[in-house]
Amino acid sequence: MTHARNHNHDRPEGSPLLKVSGLKKxxxxxxxxxxxxxxxxxxxxxxxxGPNGSGKTTLFNSMLGQIRPDAGTIELNGEDVTRxxxxxxxxxxxxxxxxxxxxxxxxxxxxxLIVAAQEHQGSMFSRIFAPTDxxxxxxxxxxxxxxxxxxVAHQKAGELSYGxxxxxxxxxxxxxxxxxxxxxxxxxxxxxxxxxxxxxxLKELNSKPAIGSTRSFVVIEHNMDFVMDLxxxxxxxxxxxxxxxxxxxxxxxxxxxxxxxxxE
Amino acid sequence: MKKxxxxxxxxxxxxxxxxxxxxxxxxxxxxxxWLVFIIxxxxxxxxxxxxxxxxxGHAAFFGIGAYTVAILLKAGVSFWLGLPAAALICFVVGIxxxxxxxxxxxxxxxxxxxxxxxxxWLVMRNEEWLTGxxxxxxxxxxxxxxxxxxxxxxxxxxxxxxxALLLAALLWGLLRGPWGKAFTALRDNPIRAExxxxxxxxxxxxxxxxxxxxxxxxxxxxxSLVQYxxxxxFAVGSSIMMYLMVVVGGPGYFFGPVLGAAVGVxxxxxxxxxxxxxxxxxxxxxxxxxxxxxxxxxxxxxRIRARKQSRLASETRAKAAQAAGAKA
Numbered sequence: 001m002t003h004a005r006n007h008n009h010d011r012p013e014g015s016p017l018l019k020v021s022g023l024k025k026x027x028x029x030x031x032x033x034x035x036x037x038x039x040x041x042x043x044x045x046x047x048x049x050g051p052n053g054s055g056k057t058t059l060f061n062s063m064l065g066q067i068r069p070d071a072g073t074i075e076l077n078g079e080d081v082t083r084x085x086x087x088x089x090x091x092x093x094x095x096x097x098x099x100x101x102x103x104x105x106x107x108x109x110x111x112x113l114i115v116a117a118q119e120h121q122g123s124m125f126s127r128i129f130a131p132t133d134x135x136x137x138x139x140x141x142x143x144x145x146x147x148x149x150x151x152v153a154h155q156k157a158g159e160l161s162y163g164x165x166x167x168x169x170x171x172x173x174x175x176x177x178x179x180x181x182x183x184x185x186x187x188x189x190x191x192x193x194x195x196x197x198x199x200x201x202l203k204e205l206n207s208k209p210a211i212g213s214t215r216s217f218v219v220i221e222h223n224m225d226f227v228m229d230l231x232x233x234x235x236x237x238x239x240x241x242x243x244x245x246x247x248x249x250x251x252x253x254x255x256x257x258x259x260x261x262x263x264e
Numbered sequence: 265m266k267k268x269x270x271x272x273x274x275x276x277x278x279x280x281x282x283x284x285x286x287x288x289x290x291x292x293x294x295x296x297x298w299l300v301f302i303i304x305x306x307x308x309x310x311x312x313x314x315x316x317x318x319x320x321g322h323a324a325f326f327g328i329g330a331y332t333v334a335i336l337l338k339a340g341v342s343f344w345l346g347l348p349a350a351a352l353i354c355f356v357v358g359i360x361x362x363x364x365x366x367x368x369x370x371x372x373x374x375x376x377x378x379x380x381x382x383x384x385w386l387v388m389r390n391e392e393w394l395t396g397x398x399x400x401x402x403x404x405x406x407x408x409x410x411x412x413x414x415x416x417x418x419x420x421x422x423x424x425x426x427x428a429l430l431l432a433a434l435l436w437g438l439l440r441g442p443w444g445k446a447f448t449a450l451r452d453n454p455i456r457a458e459x460x461x462x463x464x465x466x467x468x469x470x471x472x473x474x475x476x477x478x479x480x481x482x483x484x485x486x487x488s489l490v491q492y493x494x495x496x497x498f499a500v501g502s503s504i505m506m507y508l509m510v511v512v513g514g515p516g517y518f519f520g521p522v523l524g525a526a527v528g529v530x531x532x533x534x535x536x537x538x539x540x541x542x543x544x545x546x547x548x549x550x551x552x553x554x555x556x557x558x559x560x561x562x563x564x565x566x567r568i569r570a571r572k573q574s575r576l577a578s579e580t581r582a583k584a585a586q587a588a589g590a591k592a
Contacts (some may be wrong), residue, residue: 064459090461102456104449106516115445119461127442134442159573176461 015078017042017216018063018180023072025058032058034240035072040180045206045217047231048178049224055240056220059176060184063218064096065089071094077179091120095178099185101165109168112157117175127259141177146210147171147201163194170198174205177212183219187226195223199230228252236260276522277429285423289406292417293489295549299424299530300486303431305509305521305528307478312507313515314439315471316451321377322506324384325354325476327498331388334401334493343407343488350480358476362469381500388495400494406485414488424485431478436518438474447471448516512553514560536585 016039017070025033040046050056062069065085071196074082077128084092104112110133118134121127127134144153147167157168166186173181186202187195206215221227227234228248236243236251238260244251251257284292308322329350336346343424364376388395395401407423408413414420438444446467449457454464487493505528513524535542557563 053505085460086455086458087463090459096459098456098459104452104456106452107445107448111445115442115449115457115462116460118442118445119463121442124463124466128438130442132440159570172460 001118008124015112016040016042016075017077018218019073020059020063020076021073021075023059023062023071023074025055025067026070031061031240033069036099036240036242037235038235038242038245040216040218042179043206043216044233045202045219045225045231045252047234048218048220049222049227049234050237050243053239054237056237057184058240059237060182060218060220064094064182090176090178093176093179095173095176097170097181097186099188101162101169103157103165103168103172106156107153109157109160110137110140110144110153112168112172113143113175116172117177120176136175142210143171143174146204160188162192166190166194166198167201174209174211174215178215180216180218183217183221183225184220185221186224187221195226199226202230241252266269280425284418289417290370291420293374294533296417296421296424299421299428300489301484301506301529302483302521303428303485304479305506305513305525306432306435307475307482308506309475309510309513309515309517309521310435310439310447310478311336311471311475312510313517313520314444314447315467317362317468318370318374318469319361319377319472320374320500320503320507321361321381321384322475322479323498323500323502324381325358325479326483326486326502326506327384327388327493327495328354328357329480330487330493330498331395331401331483332480333484334404334487335394337405337487338401343484344396345406347481347484350484351477352474352480354480355473357457358473361476362472366465378500378503379502381498385495385499388498395495398494399442400492401487402492404491404493406488406491416582420489424489427481427485431481433477438550439518441472443467443470445591451516508550510560512550512560514562517560517562520560520562527561 018040020039021037023033023036024031030056036055036059038046048056048059058067061067065076065081065088069082072082073080076089076094079092081089081092090096104115107115114133114136117136117139118127118130121134121136122130133140141153144150147170149164149167149171152164157165157184160168166189170183170186173183183202186198190198202217206217209215219227219231228251231248233245233247234251236254236257243260244254244257246254280295284295285293302328304322307325308319311317311319311322332350332353333343333346336349337343341349360379361377365373368376389397391397392399406420408414409423412419414423439447446457446462449460449462450464450467450471458464483498486497509524509528510520511524512527513520513522527549532542532546535545538545553561559566
């Protein structure tokens with residue numbers, strides 16, 4: 001069996017996993033993101049919150065190579081990745097989930113997980129001769145068990161319930177053992193009873209994942225209880241600017257945040 | 265593969281091996297014609313059915329393959345060099361045609377490939393020095409293998425059958441591995457695929473190139489089968505017909521082209537009894553299939569399975585509701 005490569009071997013000791021500096025993006029006259037800077041440490045769960053239109057999605061899309069920022073830099077493991085596209089970012093160890101379900105409906109759950117990591121194995125040419133499961137079967141099974149989706153492992157992903165598909169969707173982002181996973185509203189559209197389950201899973205994936213080592217996450221989410229419970233640190237954005245960065249307790253106690261966003 | 269599917273496959277193979285013994289010359293010729301179109305549409309099924317790239321230019325590759333073999337044979341080059349050359353040239357041209365697919369999709373891509381087909385067809389028709397223009401190229405020889413001539417229709421049938429089986433095995437091996445999953449991922453959700461490290465650019469180009477190479481081989485076999493080629497069979501109409509074969513058989517189903525090509529090649533022959541009405545009947549059959557079986561003939565087992573599953577699920581729910589009612 002081949003192993004996913006260690007993405008972060010070049011990172012200098014003690015330096016952040018992700019470093020965003022002075023990121024700016026404008027759409028015409030509207031400054032969607034106006035000079036945002038923050039760092040994510042290895043093993044950290046970093047939350048991004050803010051009202052609608054605060055620039056969270058633009059920030060996320062810039063970090064994922066979907067859009068080019070006007071100014072600023074994004075460093076991953078000390079390497080400037082500002083200009084890289086989604087494919088290159090994934091190959092460098094960035095996984096992601098989308099706000100809406102994005103599973104491959106006609107493939108089985110297990111195949112969804114395998115395709116999520118197979119391109120990290122060998123070269124395109126060598127993959128012609130690779131086994132059907134690319135040697136990733138054991139890894140897929142470990143994640144299937146961790147996500148408690150064993151009973152549906154061989155069903156087509158498109159035939160599952162919304163909640164089950166959401167779990168498959170999240171599991172896919174972890175298959176290639178990324179250093180950093182960006183989660184775009186993981187609770188969107190999810191039954192409240194599953195929200196707790198997702199939170200538990202993400203904590204597990206952060207501290208003792210079934211495959212690979214500790215993961216770092218950046219989470220955008222509207223569900224405040226979820227973010228406060230899950231994240232180690234939280235960044236609050238308002239009108240494209242960083243209003244505050246701190247632990248959940250610090251954010252809860254921050255007067256400005258309460259006034260501008262939480263409205264309590 | 266399930267045992268029943270394997271049994272069915274072996275039975276089909278047996279029929280393919282034995283059937284020509286009971287057929288007249290024209291029947292054998294027609295079966296060979298069908299095999300040639302199975303090969304061509306296997307390629308198109310990869311491009312359209314597995315990778316989701318709407319190509320209406322497949323007949324152009326079929327033609328490039330046919331003309332390559334015919335021209336090389338006339339130049340004294342062996343068929344055994346001509347056929348790989350046809351595949352290679354189509355592979356390269358396929359990559360080039362794949363580039364528009366990196367920019368446009370769906371109906372826009374279909375029109376781009378349709379334009380390509382027209383351009384290639386015009387070259388075949390107008391460049392008389394190379395292609396013989398509307399007069400075409402005649403007296404195209406059939407090859408011999410290990411000294412045995414394939415001139416007879418029966419011999420050429422078995423040769424084409426072996427080629428079809430080899431190419432099917434090759435494609436099967438490719439599609440059941442990582443490449444097959446990557447093509448399917450590209451078709452179902454290219455943005456998600458890219459976010460998982462699937463090089464969607466490379467797979468898009470490859471889906472065109474490999475599909476084109478299959479059409480090239482089919483074209484080469486076609487040239488030696490009919491022994492006379494002119495631009496007619498490689499026009500846009502043929503591309504649309506091949507696309508129809510893929511859709512009717514079931515895009516993304518491995519054996520779809522076998523049934524699709526049967527509908528496209530054999531059905532019109534069976535409908536000859538209808539004489540002047542045959543095209544009308546064929547048209548009606550196609551319309552009805554598009555209405556009731558938009559995912560093709562091979563989607564029937566899946567549909568039955570899905571129906572059975574939903575019935576089972578509703579029965580389970582009803583029982584659970586009944587049990588809950590009894591308790592209360």
